[in-house]
Amino acid sequence: MTVVEERPATAAEPPPRRPNRLWALLRNSWRQLTSMRTALVLLFLLAVAAIPGSVFPQRSVNISRVVQFYNDNPGLAPWLNRLGAFDVYSSPWFASIYLLLFTSLVGCVLPRLLDHVRALRMAPPDAPKRLERLPQHFTAERSGSPAEVAESVAGILRKRRFRTRVREGADGGWTVSGEKGYLKETGNLLFHFALLAVLIGVGFGHWYGWHANRILVAGGDQGFCSSLAQFDESTLGPRVTAADLPRFCLKLTKFDVSFQETGQPKMYSAQVSVSEDHGPPATRRFTVNDPLRLDGASVHLIGHGYAVTVRYTDRFGASQTKVVPFLPIDGMFTSEGVVQFPDVNIDPRTDERDPALQMGFEGRYLPTVGTEGAATSVFPAENAPALFLTAYRGDLGLDVGRPRSIYSLDQGQIAIGELENISGTRPHRLEAGQTWRLDDGTTLEFLGTRPFATLAIRYDPTQSLLLVGSVLGLIGLMLSLAGHRRRVWFRALPVSAGTSGGTLLSAGGLPRTDYPGFADEFRALEKAAEEGTS
Known part of the structure; x- marks a missing residue:
């Protein structure tokens, strides 16, 4: 005899929701527009679009030269006029590139600014388990308890302008996390905000100048x-x-x-x-x-x-x-x-x-x-x-x-x-x-x-803004070129359980960007940590 098991009645499952193709298209287009690659392409296009303004005479600069160009080139001049070659900086196609670049920079810089603020407020991450796998590492013995050694190392890092965080481990050891080089991202953001200020200044200067x-x-x-x-x-x-x-x-x-x-x-x-x-x-x-x-x-x-x-x-x-x-x-x-x-x-x-x-x-x-x-x-x-x-x-x-x-x-x-x-x-x-x-x-x-x-x-009502933007852009560029992100970790463990006379100190370092001088800096930290001096 076959027993048929009856399942309890359940509500009908809703059909899967179909993705909104228009919304997906808009989202993907916005992501492409606000990418750094698109911003660089638009900046290049803006520079290329400005070339006709220096090749052909402009009505806003010298209208008599435009008239002379018409007299010298009666066949070519009307076609160039239809393309806006004599009014490059007020033409629709130049304004379109200008506005797209402005939108791309705003959409690119604001999320990076929020991420940068969150990173500054967050504590440096805890030390990884295998410090010896990092590009730079060392192990040494220090006198004193792990807590004393960790505080000493943290003091050394702070004097060298590292953001530090000291943590106590469940095994009786202590870790010190240090991070440095946020000025690089600060300089990048400052440069891009300065570029936005210049774009705003140029736009308002054109309107009200x-x-x-x-x-x-x-x-x-x-x-x-x-x-x-x-x-x-x-x-x-x-x-x-x-x-x-x-x-x-x-x-x-x-x-x-x-x-x-x-x-x-x-x-x-x-x-x-x-x-x-x-x-x-x-x-x-x-x-x-x-x-x-x-x-x-x-x-x-x-x-x-x-x-x-x-x-x-x-x-x-x-x-x-x-x-x-x-x-x-x-x-x-x-x-x-x-x-x-x-x-x-x-x-x-x-x-x-x-x-x-x-x-x-x-x-x-x-x-x-x-x-x-x-x-x-x-x-x-x-x-x-x-x-x-x-x-x-x-x-x-x-x-x-x-x-x-x-x-x-x-x-x-x-x-x-x-x-x-x-x-x-x-x-x-x-x-x-x-x-x-x-x-x-x-x-x-x-x-x-x-x-x-x-x-x-x-x-030009925005002349001061252009000056400030140019100076801040130069400062931001120098900071972005001079700054280098890097992290260092130290772990202080007792040499043997139940003793406090010695501490095994191990360390590792990782550059977040290409930094040829990181090895020398890490060796200086190693020497200072072993000797307990800053």
């Missing part, structure tokens, strides 16, 4: 104030408006420069009259490495040159005087520029202007003309100055409203014959005080030159 450039010619009639219309170039952060700019006015009253015999600049400094927030003017001086500090801005001296002063008298006897900077093109200050007179030759009877009678003069200014008559200067100081100009008459093309460089004539107008060369194939040479009479009886007089200073006006 601004910069502008201005060529300031010496003279009371050539000053400027801090408005966008009076800057040569300006770029405001996304969170900055024109109303946020500080109020100040500058006039260049004096410019001092000296050169070495080779033509290299030795020193140059600018003296300006500055008025802040409609206050009284004050005289200030600043140099290349010592900028002018204003409330809400810093004015940096980044270059200088010569501005030519010419007076043109038209066919009706009306005169116009212009002071025009000529930009240096080499280290000896061979300078190029253009002087344009669009509002000349106006008939006084009809008060009408003939566009075909506009005048433009293009050429070079040489501070020191060479003896061989070359079209380049041989020294940057004004030892033998001369101005070489070519005269053009016709429509300058200034009335069409198209953006163009003010330092060169419109070559398109010359190509279609709207601007005609009326001075021949060779430029006309003028020295200070000389007058050039043109074919229609009009004259151009070279009155002399004035120095000009190239100024960069900057405001």
Whole structure:
């Protein structure tokens, strides 16, 4: 007879839960993003992404060079513009790499910081059973009880800045655990937090900072104030408006420069009259490495040159005087520029202007003309100055409203014959005080030159944060390179049961990182432990 055993009724077992694939994908993606390897890859990509910013001209730095690049490369420039090559640091792809790197660093550093804090609060682990298996070990006999020897060894380790822990064993022996080298991980974390501070500083500096450039010619009639219309170039952060700019006015009253015999600049400094927030003017001086500090801005001296002063008298006897900077093109200050007179030759009877009678003069200014008559200067100081100009008459093309460089004539107008060369194939040479009479009886007089200073006006609200972050990053890097994690253990056992006259002391050491000097340090500990001295 077969007996069938009846099992008690139980509740139905729930079916196994299926893993959430979306959650698993997000978790694995976060782990990959916050790994140190990904952070290093993103840091490398950020450096690579910054290369186009130094290869191609940037609108935020020099928009005229971008216009010139369009003129020189009409087929390539539009494609580069679509890729953001002229606005690299504000492009979406650069911002994406930047934000991913920031997120990766935060997700990587914060768990390491928590682990580091836990490790600092935890006591060093107890000694392993087989100390002789460690890379460094020794055994010796000491006088005194195991407790006395353990306290003596612990004192030696503390004087050498080891974190120590003394424990009593069940066999009557004592162990001493020592650990050292946490500054390595502290330096690593400090370096990464400093990198985060730099990233935050760069981001907020881009949002709330601004910069502008201005060529300031010496003279009371050539000053400027801090408005966008009076800057040569300006770029405001996304969170900055024109109303946020500080109020100040500058006039260049004096410019001092000296050169070495080779033509290299030795020193140059600018003296300006500055008025802040409609206050009284004050005289200030600043140099290349010592900028002018204003409330809400810093004015940096980044270059200088010569501005030519010419007076043109038209066919009706009306005169116009212009002071025009000529930009240096080499280290000896061979300078190029253009002087344009669009509002000349106006008939006084009809008060009408003939566009075909506009005048433009293009050429070079040489501070020191060479003896061989070359079209380049041989020294940057004004030892033998001369101005070489070519005269053009016709429509300058200034009335069409198209953006163009003010330092060169419109070559398109010359190509279609709207601007005609009326001075021949060779430029006309003028020295200070000389007058050039043109074919229609009009004259151009070279009155002399004035120095000009190239100024960069900057405001970065996170400049101090960037400085602190850079210094802390350097300190953290040095700590991470100089620190070495290592552990040592000592075990003190009585030589024989029931006696207290002798102690068998055994020790072992283990470097947690590559540390070539650990063997010498362990031998020094061995000697100090055997002798009972620090």
